[in-house]
Amino acid sequence: MASDSDIDRKIQLRVSNRKAYVWDVEDIATLRAKHHVCGVLTGTLPHLSQQNVFLGVPLVLLPEEVVLLLEKQLAVLIDDPAAHQPASLESLTRWNQEREESARRQIAIAEAERASEKATRLSTSEEAIRKRREREARRAAAARAKALAEGLTPEEVSVSTPVADEPRPATPSNITTTPSFTVTIPASSSELEWYNPSAHAYSTLTSARAAGVWNYPSTPFEQAKCRVYQDLWEKGNFMGGGIKFGGDFLVYPGDPLRYHSHFVATVIESPKAPLTPMEIVAHGRLGTATKKSHLFCEWDEAKQEVTYFSVEWAGFG
Template identity: 85%
Template structure:
């Protein structure tokens, strides 16, 4: 399969599978949203979250118009994800498993040494405390005997605790019968010696090369090309774009990040100035847009002039 000779690692990798583009890197997702005004749709699940009907996790699925825009602006490359995953040889797998086991043994030995050092430090501290207590008790007994002699009192009348202070000996700790200690071990997920994933060999930086490889075919019709041009024009005006199917259009147009702003327009794409537009469509879109506190935007793409014309419709009511 032909691919581009070099992969610019500064570009965002769009991993294509079954003609859909995914972004798996969290930093790339943040860059797309903050720097390039590309939101996509998160479709993955978040661990330890019982209800996931508001916020989801990676991967991020991009609209096809977003993919075309990123490739044409040379901000991303397409990766043939299924072919980029290569099965490793038996020797490589054995070497990888040996590395994992050696890494685990090293981490366990280090943890055991640290725990033994902590135990020895605690034991040394305990023995030092016992020694100091013995010295205090011996000084106290000597002072009591000296005081009794100075006052002419018989020493044998002093309390036994003064004459013979108790000596607390350190006892060797008995072996614990509890379960053996547990340690947290980090197992490497991959190895530099095993090439599980080779995106460089299956990267495409242009739509033509990706189309020739059969991994990406959008846009392929006049309507799809019109949607890409309208999307790009609205994006270049500084808008954030999203899918508009739930409001009866092709796109939702936001003045800023959708997490902070509501959309102002529902955009419907008209593929050419000669495309028919029924009066019922105008009425329906106008009433629906007004009911959802938006204006409906008809976006007409002229292939000959390479321009987009916009018509805003809002239901005003009569009578």
């Protein structure tokens, strides 16, 4: 089991149906920028639930990424279904009251700001009207003085005097306008008593396996994939799923948002694993056709090392 300090300090990977999800946006940014772990965004975006090009949280991690993060002590696994506990009626009532109180506070602040802005606008408008009347009065007095200087009698002097602004028609009493406000209601329940991640958090693969939360890797091939992934990661590469290009991983020299992958990696679980000539030819042709080199990654359990063989189709195209 993981301690509360581990949960607060490390990235939380919430496991459900044998898949690890990351829901915190800051954790997603940390994984990508600091730890070279990209994962795949699978959630829909607000107001764009029908599109499938740009996706949002949660981030789903490859099982090899999960194993790497736990072995490097960068993350903890949380049994998400078990962490959600039935809530009592009292706690639900209190939670709703807190949300309503938060909304009322935000509305009160918004109303005060709107009233202050309205008073400022009204004061500015009244000052502008006063200045305009003063200008018109000065202009009328100057015109009257000029006329008298030209020898006109007071009866012949006709100067328009400023007319007071007509009051605007009042809004009919039967028409009412309801002000609208944007209120932010927190949707997270991480601090509520019906969600208790600390009681169902695991900081090691052994403890998570014993609890039945995580069982990867469970075969020699899965073990080889984890070791290959770790070795490529330690060399500074970014990795993604390679199934669309006929391999196990795509290997990028930098962030996939800035670089194309240079290699398609296929994992060979041991030096004794069979590899037919047809596979070599197929992978070589496919890799070259997609402007990549195919990388055969052989894991040697006895030597605890990875051997790499790069294949390109010479003279292709």
